[in-house]
Amino acid sequence: xxxxxxxxxYIEIVKKIRTMIVEDGLKIGDKIPSERELSERLQVxxxxxxxxxxxxxxxxxxxxxxxxxxxxxxxxxxxxVQLLSTFILQDEKAKEDVKDTLQFIEMDCLRxxxxxxxxxxxxxxxxxxxxxxxxxxxxxxxxxxxGDNHLMYRIWIILSNFYRSLNFQEEPYSKSKYLALLDxxxxxxxxxxxxxxxxxxxxxx
Amino acid sequence: xxxxxxxxxYIEIVKKIRTMIVEDGLKIGDKIPSERELSERLQVxxxxxxxxxxxxxxxxxxxxxxxxxxxxxxxxxxxxVQLLSTFILQDEKAKEDVKDTLQFIEMDCLRxxxxxxxxxxxxxxxxxxxxxxxxxxxxxxxxxxxGDNHLMYRIWIILSNFYRSLNFQEEPYSKSKYLALLDxxxxxxxxxxxxxxxxxxxxxx
DNA sequence: TATACAGCGTGGTCAGACCACTGTCGGAAT
DNA sequence: ATTCCGACAGTGGTCTGACCACGCTGTATA
Numbered sequence: 204x205x206x207x208x209x210x211x212x213y214i215e216i217v218k219k220i221r222t223m224i225v226e227d228g229l230k231i232g233d234k235i236p237s238e239r240e241l242s243e244r245l246q247v248x249x250x251x252x253x254x255x256x257x258x259x260x261x262x263x264x265x266x267x268x269x270x271x272x273x274x275x276x277x278x279x280x281x282x283x284v285q286l287l288s289t290f291i292l293q294d295e296k297a298k299e300d301v302k303d304t305l306q307f308i309e310m311d312c313l314r315x316x317x318x319x320x321x322x323x324x325x326x327x328x329x330x331x332x333x334x335x336x337x338x339x340x341x342x343x344x345x346x347x348x349x350g351d352n353h354l355m356y357r358i359w360i361i362l363s364n365f366y367r368s369l370n371f372q373e374e375p376y377s378k379s380k381y382l383a384l385l386d387x388x389x390x391x392x393x394x395x396x397x398x399x400x401x402x403x404x405x406x407x408x
Numbered sequence: 409x410x411x412x413x414x415x416x417x418y419i420e421i422v423k424k425i426r427t428m429i430v431e432d433g434l435k436i437g438d439k440i441p442s443e444r445e446l447s448e449r450l451q452v453x454x455x456x457x458x459x460x461x462x463x464x465x466x467x468x469x470x471x472x473x474x475x476x477x478x479x480x481x482x483x484x485x486x487x488x489v490q491l492l493s494t495f496i497l498q499d500e501k502a503k504e505d506v507k508d509t510l511q512f513i514e515m516d517c518l519r520x521x522x523x524x525x526x527x528x529x530x531x532x533x534x535x536x537x538x539x540x541x542x543x544x545x546x547x548x549x550x551x552x553x554x555g556d557n558h559l560m561y562r563i564w565i566i567l568s569n570f571y572r573s574l575n576f577q578e579e580p581y582s583k584s585k586y587l588a589l590l591d592x593x594x595x596x597x598x599x600x601x602x603x604x605x606x607x608x609x610x611x612x613x
Numbered sequence: 614t615a616t617a618c619a620g621c622g623t624g625g626t627c628a629g630a631c632c633a634c635t636g637t638c639g640g641a642a643t
Numbered sequence: 644a645t646t647c648c649g650a651c652a653g654t655g656g657t658c659t660g661a662c663c664a665c666g667c668t669g670t671a672t673a
Contacts (some may be wrong), residue, residue: 212626213462237654248627248648250455257418257459258466269655270635300559307516307560314512354505355512358563417657442623458625460650474624475665 211248216255219245224275235265283368298369305362306404309343312359313396315350316388324349329385332378342381377403416453421460424450429480439477440470456533500585510567511609514548517564518601520555521593529554537583547586582608 220235229235238256242249256273259265266276316325328345331337338347340363347356384399425440434440443461447454461478464470471481521530533550536542542550545568552561589604 217466239654242627249629250458253455254459254462254626256655258463261422261463261467267655268635268651269633272635272654278568284640297558300557303520304559304563307519311509311512311516315508336421352505352508353502354509354567358509444623447658455659456657459657461624472624473666475622477623591669 204341204354212251213254216245216247216252216384217259220255220259230276231275233275233365235275237272265359301362301365301369305359305366308355308359308362309346310397310400312343312346312350312355313384313388313400314393315352316346317391317393317396318350319349320391321349322389324386325388331388332381332385336378337381417456418459418463421446421450421452421457422464425460425464435479436480438480440480442477463497467555506567506570506574510564510571513560513564513567514551515559515605517548517555517560518589518593518605519549519598520557521551522596522601524554524556525596526554527585527594530590530593534587534594537586537590541583542586 220241223229224235235241236244238249238252239397241252245252256265256267260267264276265273267273328349332342343359345361380399380403384396384403387396387399390396423453425446428434429440430587440446443454443457446457450457461470461472465472469481470478473477534555537547548564548568552564585604585608589601589608592601595601
């Protein structure tokens with residue numbers, strides 16, 4: 204009982220791998236030790252190491268390449284999304300939930316942008332948008348960056364990948380509505396911002 | 409190239425397990441076949457089966473009990489939460505993000521409740537709340553139920569577990585503010601609802 | 614009848630083997 | 644000297660068999 208962490212070797216391995224990553228200052232894209240080396244360094248069987256790695260892989264935190272090695276990954280949409288989408292989304296209601304939730308999250312992001320009130324960057328981004336085209340994904344990634352909330356970022360990434368994997372109809376691209384949304388953000392009125400968002404998403408006139 | 413799913417046996421196993429669950433109509437708490445039986449039925453090595461199961465376990469979708477078996481799990485806060493919290497939440501800013509995001513989600517849930525406008529259930533719940541005490545968690549679980557969005561439910565579960573694991577100060581329990589929030593919901597004015605929520609969370613006077 | 618024990622099935626772990634794939638390094642051909 | 648190609652070492656992917664620890668259950672015993 205003294206050792207709370209007695210059970211689940213592979214969980215311990217996951218923690219040690221994390222410690223290793225932090226201590227060695229490994230960054231995204233870096234290679235982590237091979238399975239055999241980890242097995243030796245941690246004094247556990249290779250199969251246990253693999254169980255830990257497979258779990259991390261499914262979470263999207265690492266990426267394994269046969270013949271090359273295992274690498275830290277820029278955790279975004281991944282196996283987890285695919286998996287959850289098949290496990291969770293088994294009916295049409297669930298799909299609607301994804302759509303609704305994604306839109307709630309996007310509106311929350313816009314509220315965050317309003318809170319931060321980083322006028323300069325919004326103006327800068329507006330100029331960029333005038334000169335070149337950006338995809339819907341790029342637009343909201345920018346919004347989330349302006350909102351400066353990493354957790355919200357991760358949630359949005361997952362949900363938007365969910366959404367795309369569900370094959371809803373893809374709305375046509377309309378730059379003017381994005382510009383209008385940015386203008387509303389500069390105005391600073393939440394209701395106007397949300398109204399512009401809903402227009403963008405074709406949810407109101 | 410015809411077989412897209414060629415690589416990653418353990419991913420295939422995960423999918424097959426899911427199929428098995430659906431076809432056999434297994435429910436939460438039910439036992440799934442043993443590792444050895446799965447190994448035989450799917451014609452793969454037991455270690456591959458284990459890799460798939462460990463991944464599912466880390467996701468919180470199953471629960472393994474030594475000497476008993478493997479069971480479908482009521483997927484709520486779990487290893488995934490613990491793990492992500494150590495992987496992601498490495499600075500104070502991240503903790504603030506959790507707090508902010510959780511509150512955004514909760515407000516979104518309240519907006520959903522407003523949309524559904526299920527007056528009867530709100531009134532019913534209000535009477536319950538008058539007679540007995542409910543925890544903050546129970547209160548918002550009810551709100552999410554009224555919002556009727558399972559995905560939002562899952563997100564909230566994860567975030568609230570995150571939040572609790574971060575050891576923020578626990579605000580005192582104040583039943584009157586919960587009642588006021590319910591009354592606002594019955595009124596149907598979003599601004600009033602959100603105002604009451606912020607009072608509940610001590611974010612405004 | 615009530616208790617204790619042995620056996621069986623389960624997950625947990627390890628070691629070793631083999632395969633497929635990748636990058637490299639040196640030798641051979643040009 | 645340069646280019647090309649094949650052997651080789653390292654890596655992940657998978658399978659097998661073995662043993663342990665634990666929980667349950669049925670039976671034999673007190």
